[in-house]
Amino acid sequence: MCVPRFDRYLLSQLMTLFAFFALVLVAIYWINSAVRLFDQLISDNQSSWVFLEYTALTLPNVIRNTLPMSVFAAAVYVTNRLSGDSELVVMQATGFSPWRLARPALIFGLITTMMMMVMTNYLVPASQQQIQRRNHEIAQNVTARLLSEGSFLHPSAGVTFYIRAIDEDGTLHDVFLSDRRTPLEPQTYTAARAYIINANDDPDGVPEPKMVMVDGLAQDFHSETGKLFTTHFQDFSYDIGGLVNASDYLGVSLRTAPTWQMMTQPEAISKVTGDQIGRIVQEAHGRVTQSLLCIVAALIGFSALQIGGFSRFGVWKQIIFAILLLVIVKFAEGVVTGPVRKNAVLWPLLYLPVVLGLVMSVLLLWWAARPRRPRRRARMAEVAA
Template sequence: MARFDRYFLYQLTVLFGFFSLVLVSVYWINRAVILFDQLLADGQSAGVFLTLTLYTLPNVIRMVLPISAFVAAVYVTNRLTTESELVVAQATGMSPWRMARPVFLFGLLVCVLMMVLVHFLVPMSRTQLAERSEEIEANVAARMLTEGQFLHPAKGITFYIREITREGELNDVFLADARADTTRTDYMATRAYLVQEGGAPKLVMVDGSAQTYQREDGRLLVTTFDSFTYDVGALMENSGRTRTDVREYDTLTLFSPDQAALDATRRDPSNFYYEGHLRIAQPLNPLIAALIGFSALMVGSFSRFGVWKQIGVAVVLIIVLQAIENGTADVARSDASLWPLIYLPTILGLVIVATLLWLAGRPALFKRVPRANASDVAPGTAGVAT
């Protein structure tokens, strides 16, 4: 018995690691490509790109773990069934509940990993990612020092540099400021320099002109200058995030948010309570997914054509549970008093697993009763009145 458990658990763990690696790579690369385009447009280095993508990795793993656990359980159970290993185990007297023990242990291991992610690693990575992104957004110099491209470091601002010399001189600079509702000012200069003054960046433009267009009366005012200083620090005030994400806080704060957290997030306490209960329910998802994948394939009698029908049932059950989870999440997020709805998909999942294992222990329910043929009638009974 113990050898069977170790063998089954080993197969599940190996396949789980393989599918997790594949799925994490797919999700991570997909997000990394989008992030790479954004950072490349802002003129960031490869080191910044690598740092930000590493911060997104814990959340990607969190999303992938339930899927990997389900796929691993289905794949291993299907293979052991087609190779008649589970049939031999049943022939020795092992019930479906007994054979589900290694799957249960496997699900608990993934649950522990999921708990570490949702309670510690994911909130920490979200905080670090938000802070690092805010630093990058506030670094106007890095976003503006890109030649040959029209950049938008802030809303209503358009900036263009034809060439940047090795000495840091900006040649042929164009800056359009359309943040005001009544006016628009375009600055053009043959040379410019980005300097630090009083801890804030300043753009010093040399030998240029400023064209101010007044939208109300349609007048255009042109001013030429030998040198002009533009306050780039004003762009830094408009950049950055305006509020903190609720998902960045630790679990204890989610269940007892103080006024500072409410002000920083500008959210109601119901949003904190929802996220806190969600972190308790989420670690159980891999366990439910793995048990459904196993128990669904155990229902029915052995068939040489495989268990494709059972695999389809397992996939449908997972999709239905996910749809229920999405629906209950929207309701619980809007009303704090309905937080028990978050645990409804988990309870339904356990009920489904128990029902499937109960059906798997009664294969006679799925066997067809053969019909009696005329040749099976006992001799001498023909013509007897009924």
């Protein structure tokens, strides 16, 4: 009963601290991304409900980025605390080897890996797909992007739009539109009233938003000749569909594609997204390797603190050493990414950082389990002689 009880005790400590560090890191990353998202949505005149929806949809991706760090921090903190309280020393005195003590850390790594698998292969693609769908709706919602009275708007580079007042029936009063997308021939439109309608002029049958200006003035300036041409009009139709920059919202991304489909049908995904096959294969296997890195982070964080003897100054050297090993693993991950993107056949290289991390953990546990007491006794005997 003592053995499984110790495993449950150590595993509960690891999971508790993991939840704490995950909560802190997710809060930091989430608030940082929420501030940027708030500025973007507010500038587009979106409601607070849209902001809350977007922040909720970005949460799975934030968790995916912070989960391995939380696993490593929990493993290091719990091992350091148990070592400082001499709990690990007591267990070693009862016959527990470093290999045996690492079993709860391995189980902890497997649990977090399963969580990461669900996150990277299901929740993140689903949330990104929903974000893409909502972005498309926002891009098509011209009234949300343009209809804001009493303020100068810049819906696109080189375009300035102003409305003095908007009636309840949608009538726009005192409209000003400056189009400087062609620097040599800027155009300026002013109108007493204007209306936004959806005209079905597209051959594909897709309605395109247009603004009909009434009782206004059009000014065209030609920089080469230095002449200004003015035209008074009773009504004038202006295509405002081009003012909404939908390039930031539309398009299929690899983050929304299913992992199994990217692995089995990379050519089909390449036709839809326009990405190279190597990039698709790297993204698919990268989701798996990122999950497996949770096992590596847990084992490195635990095994690195098992080496070395007792010191009154603590185990800060071992902690720095563990961080250095994790940096080496992440560096190896970055090194193998480039060749796989160029040649999809080299996808097994993506698992090299995981293998490297596991080998490091095995070597650390072997180093911690090697017999050292006979050597110390021999040295003490030599000194006494």
